[in-house]
Amino acid sequence: MTDNKNETISAPEAVYFIFGATGDLARRKLFPALYSLYREGKLGERFAIVGLARRPRTNEQFRDDVHESIREFCRYKPGEKDDWNGFVDRFTYMSLDTGNVEAFKQLKAYTEQLEASNDIPGNRLFYLALAPELFGSVSRNLRDGGMLESEGWHRLVIEKPFGYDYPSAENLNEEIRQVFKENEVFRIDHYLGKEMVQNIEVIRFANAFFEPLWNKNHIANIQITLAETVGVEDRGAYYNKSGALRDMVQNHMLQMLTMIAMEPPARLDPESIRDEKVKVIRSVRRYMTAEDVRTQIVRGQYASGSLKGKELKGYREEDHVDPASVTETFFAARLFVENFRWAGVPFYVRTGKRLPVKSTEIVVEFKNVPNHVLFARKQELQPNLLVIRVNPMEGIYFRINAKKPGNDMKIQPVAMEFCQSCQVGINTPEAYERLIFDAARGEGTYFTRWDELAAAWKIIDPIAAAWKEHAIEPALYPAGSWGPEEADRLLEEDGFHWWPVNGQDEDNVVWVSNTSK
Numbered sequence: 001m002t003d004n005k006n007e008t009i010s011a012p013e014a015v016y017f018i019f020g021a022t023g024d025l026a027r028r029k030l031f032p033a034l035y036s037l038y039r040e041g042k043l044g045e046r047f048a049i050v051g052l053a054r055r056p057r058t059n060e061q062f063r064d065d066v067h068e069s070i071r072e073f074c075r076y077k078p079g080e081k082d083d084w085n086g087f088v089d090r091f092t093y094m095s096l097d098t099g100n101v102e103a104f105k106q107l108k109a110y111t112e113q114l115e116a117s118n119d120i121p122g123n124r125l126f127y128l129a130l131a132p133e134l135f136g137s138v139s140r141n142l143r144d145g146g147m148l149e150s151e152g153w154h155r156l157v158i159e160k161p162f163g164y165d166y167p168s169a170e171n172l173n174e175e176i177r178q179v180f181k182e183n184e185v186f187r188i189d190h191y192l193g194k195e196m197v198q199n200i201e202v203i204r205f206a207n208a209f210f211e212p213l214w215n216k217n218h219i220a221n222i223q224i225t226l227a228e229t230v231g232v233e234d235r236g237a238y239y240n241k242s243g244a245l246r247d248m249v250q251n252h253m254l255q256m257l258t259m260i261a262m263e264p265p266a267r268l269d270p271e272s273i274r275d276e277k278v279k280v281i282r283s284v285r286r287y288m289t290a291e292d293v294r295t296q297i298v299r300g301q302y303a304s305g306s307l308k309g310k311e312l313k314g315y316r317e318e319d320h321v322d323p324a325s326v327t328e329t330f331f332a333a334r335l336f337v338e339n340f341r342w343a344g345v346p347f348y349v350r351t352g353k354r355l356p357v358k359s360t361e362i363v364v365e366f367k368n369v370p371n372h373v374l375f376a377r378k379q380e381l382q383p384n385l386l387v388i389r390v391n392p393m394e395g396i397y398f399r400i401n402a403k404k405p406g407n408d409m410k411i412q413p414v415a416m417e418f419c420q421s422c423q424v425g426i427n428t429p430e431a432y433e434r435l436i437f438d439a440a441r442g443e444g445t446y447f448t449r450w451d452e453l454a455a456a457w458k459i460i461d462p463i464a465a466a467w468k469e470h471a472i473e474p475a476l477y478p479a480g481s482w483g484p485e486e487a488d489r490l491l492e493e494d495g496f497h498w499w500p501v502n503g504q505d506e507d508n509v510v511w512v513s514n515t516s517k
């Protein structure tokens, strides 16, 4: 690793252990991320990757799987440069059942040999792409099998979901913490690895014209939309237990909210940033009564419908889903961050599957100029907006009011855009690349600390309990629509509306962009 400005910073020499190496996450995200890091020189000269799962695989078969995954899902393609073998030869596979401590002892012997022959100094990163029920036993067996006895660091990267509710998350955390220290645990929320989510700090704290306005005096409301066109695909069995509340709100939505709402940290180090984030999550108003949950939250589930001319089934007809399921595939809420900065400012959040577009956007709607005294009699003024486009298009735009050229004092909204995707390509680099690289460097800023997670569950649990106890069932919405009408009413009650996402407002706005539109 070097921090010389002109050279690529690479991760320290290490062995990466991918538990769940035959699974979907490894195939779609982890192998491609490792290859991109390799292509950019970020894995350094000396590293090895060990794939682990129960099913038998030879090294050759495993390398073929890795090749296939990278060919299909990676932004770099194998063979574009003559470095493929230099990468794939680092991969080996060992069949291992996570419940079998003897297998971990064999893994230890194998690892020591691997480290000696590759001159790797005992740094070990364990990535658990496994069902969460296995996290505790893997941690114990890593310790009991001697895998933590090497010189060098040991880091555990774990996937979501981290628990099903606060008590189960706490149990899981206890199990892990019997083996690993908090600063050795890297809990993934892949939204924190997204370029534009990380950019929120810069937009907020490096711009003189936002910092003074970023509060209740100038901001009317904030809207966070995470819309997906996909349904539950082949994940019905998992999703039916989880629903949008646990799958998306407990983690990605609340994490984006904290990045928008947090106070400036004293320093840009992981603990200072996460200290500020946890204060925000603890300040989010908790909805404890059925009345609160009915009036502030919308629960929806997609029924059959159509999108771009394609007929789509309803959620209850999907594979592995109970035909009488009341699991929500859509969630919208009016949230409040109860502190001095944000008192009274609604944060509207919505997420759903089978919505009309794939788009994650954060809209900051500013308060209007006083009473529109100069212009209001003649025409309606539109509020100023700052829009942060997170996914799949990345960028920022402002909507401001400007004079329409001509003799009349006509006003038109103008969108001034920085389209990052247009410059560097869509979603580049992938969230998993950043996160694996950060974990390997021991950089924990964009991972969730236990106290953040605990506080998030304390927001989620009362909502789930109220739904269950008071039989609050999801409102059905046609697949391909924007969710139940109640989600629009949440904003209308306050005199607002959802701003169109994904550039769907283009016809009403004059665009000034860094690309030709």
Ligand SMILES: NC(=O)C1=CN([C@@H]2O[C@H](COP(=O)(O)OP(=O)(O)OC[C@H]3O[C@@H](n4cnc5c(N)ncnc54)[C@H](OP(=O)(O)O)[C@@H]3O)[C@@H](O)[C@H]2O)C=CC1
Binding pocket: 019, 020, 021, 022, 023, 024, 025, 026, 028, 052, 053, 054, 055, 096, 097, 098, 099, 128, 129, 130, 131, 132, 134, 159, 160, 161
């Ligand atoms: N897929 C995705 O896009 C996302 C996944 N996640 C999370 O990542 C984790 C993995 O998900 P995903 O890859 O989809 O799951 P899969 O079911 O596709 O893969 C599970 C993996 O675990 C292995 N495995 C299961 N039991 C054992 C065991 N006892 N010992 C050793 N290996 C075992 C399986 O291999 P084998 O059967 O050969 O043992 C397989 O490689 C989950 O926590 C999930 O919630 C999070 C976000 C997105």
Ligand SMILES: O=C1O[C@H](COP(=O)(O)O)[C@@H](O)[C@H](O)[C@H]1O
Binding pocket: 228, 247, 248, 360, 391
């Ligand atoms: O964690 C998850 O995220 C994806 C959406 O992620 P994105 O980066 O494609 O926006 C979601 O589809 C999935 O249900 C959830 O588990």
